[in-house]
Amino acid sequence: MSIWEYANPKKFMQTSAWALPWVAGLTLVTLIGGLVWGFFFTPDDYKQGSTVKIIYIHVPAAMMAINVWAMMLVTSLIWLIRRHHVSALAAKAAAPVGMVMTLIALITGAIWGQPMWGTWWEWDPRLTSFLILFLFYLGYIALWGAIDNPDTAADLTGVLCLVGSVFAILSRYAVNFWNQGLHQGASLSLDKEENVADVFWYPLVVSITGFVLLFLALVLIRTRTEIRARRLQALETRERMA
């Protein structure tokens, strides 16, 4: 059995209908579990005080902001190369989720930064990069919305996602060059887990899992919606032509 079988919409609808309750249930458990654990049952950091609790939303949201775009890049490529409609629709479905994640990362970053840096907004390279990423999401979503023909929209947004990815990475580098920041270094990459004490680390992992699952559940629902909307549009057009 090939993985491409799931690119068939009917198969996708069947499989996703089966998977959705499980994903949704697990999302509820891990997301609520992670956030409750992080909010109620973790100690304060000796330096950052209780603001360290923001880590349980800021970091997962920031990770998702980037990873959702990466997923959109992959699905766009699959669409452009293999022309699987589900792939293009999944990219469309994911974009608003990624945008909200970016927004959460920005807002919590600003709120966290206020007591730490003494200002709501600091043109710190990472925050700035996320702001730019947010703009890319905005443009991508706006382009989907502006084009009527769904195949044209899928093609053009796919190309935009490709070019945008390159320039998003370039911007990241450029912003770094332009302002060396205040952010702490990559304290959370998986191979460096010793950088964060275990008491913070375990609830964080649960919370990250929760965010990933939430994204998965939302994308499944939204892709299902997009497939239905597509069928609806096809039926309406056919009716008009008949």
Add this chain to the structure above:
Amino acid sequence: MIALLARDLALAVRAGGGFGLGLAFFLIVVTLVPFGVGPEGGVLARIAPGILWLGALLACLLSLDRIFALDYEDGSLDLLATAPIPLEGVVTIKAAAHWITTGLPLVAAAPVFGILLHLEGAGFFWLTASLALGTPALSVLGTFGAALTVGLKRGGLLLSLLVLPLYVPTLIFGAELVRRGVAGMETTTPLLMLAGITAATVALVPFASAAAIRVNLR
């Protein structure tokens, strides 16, 4: 291809304002800035590189939506797409024509505007150099945005939304180059980055633009 470039330039000249409009807009931006931030020479000199780069960027943005829109409306774009010129060549020529009508006059006039903003000595050289290196990338990326939005009725605002994030690296390195030039700091890194971005953009983005045009004409 030369015929296409010649035609586009002739059209820009005859339509009136092809060359002048971007420049006039640039002048207005530079004139308005002191009203916004106050007339102190020190402040103006400090923000001059950024203002001049931003003005160039906005002036460039101003005329983007016309790159393909007119050819799309009168059917020329269909005909060009079936002509023996590769579409990648067509979009490159379009970008070149856009640069000659907006980017090039800005490069030439920027030192004059620099005077208005009290730009300091070494800045004039670096400003001209950075604009000359950076504005081709702006035109090529703008052509890409125009290619994406060519079939849309009201693509103007969307075009800005799509193109401006793509301008970030060029703007950062361009303005940084001038700033460092004025301050007498090391300029090699931003210079190379700016040149590299422009070279890669000019070489690769036309393929994306041509693909977008093909999709839009389908």
Add this chain to the structure above:
Amino acid sequence: MSEPPLVSVAGLAVARGGLAVLEGIDFVVSRGAALILRGPNGIGKTTLLRTLAGLQPPLAGTLSALPEAVAYAAHADGLKATLSVTENLRFWAAVYGTGSIDPALNAMNLSALRDRPAHSLSAGQKRRLGLARLLVTGRPVWVLDEPTVSLDAASVALFATAVRAHLAGGGAALIATHIDLGLHEARVLDLTPFRARPPEAGGIRGSFDEAFA
């Protein structure tokens, strides 16, 4: 057959807006032949011609017309209003790498107007200039979408003469039109029987339907 036909189409299906509009089209057009496409509005004549011109991919079937052999003329003439008649034509001659534009000007009776800017031409004169563009392309296969819109009877006759000359010179033409062009030797293909059936009736699925295979 001594040489392959310029255009041959087998089992061709074309789609518009993600839905198949025409399917099962077969025809050949050899050198010296013209094919006139007829059919009610909205059946997909323009879509078919754009497919032949290489502007969009066919949904199914084979299409052996080299895009390099096709000169396409759409509803819009692609004229630049501020350029003169000769400037407009010279541009296309340069793009296609062909030489003189004078034969085209004469054939379309535009010589007297040669220095007039295109915006001062009447609708019919513009149309003639658009057709003169075909002559300067030097390409063998003309694919024409409603070429006689806004032409008067004399100009239609002029157009028919130009097509005949093109055919006599070894060219071919595919013309979508509603009116009688006076090209009696041309074959007529009515597209109505090729209207795509809905997928439930065994028709070809457009990309919209493909999403629900």
Add this chain to the structure above:
Amino acid sequence: MIPDLGKYAGAVLGSYAVTIALLLGLVAVTLWRSAKVKRALAAQEARMGQGDG
């Protein structure tokens, strides 16, 4: 029940509140549109007499 957040209570609570509000909003919009499209498609299929989709 609420842990002592000290002087940063506003920042922490605000972050959580904004995040939860945004996520709930996203979920609500997603579900709402899903239901709407589902209904519209069902209606269209019923009208065209092919309820097999």
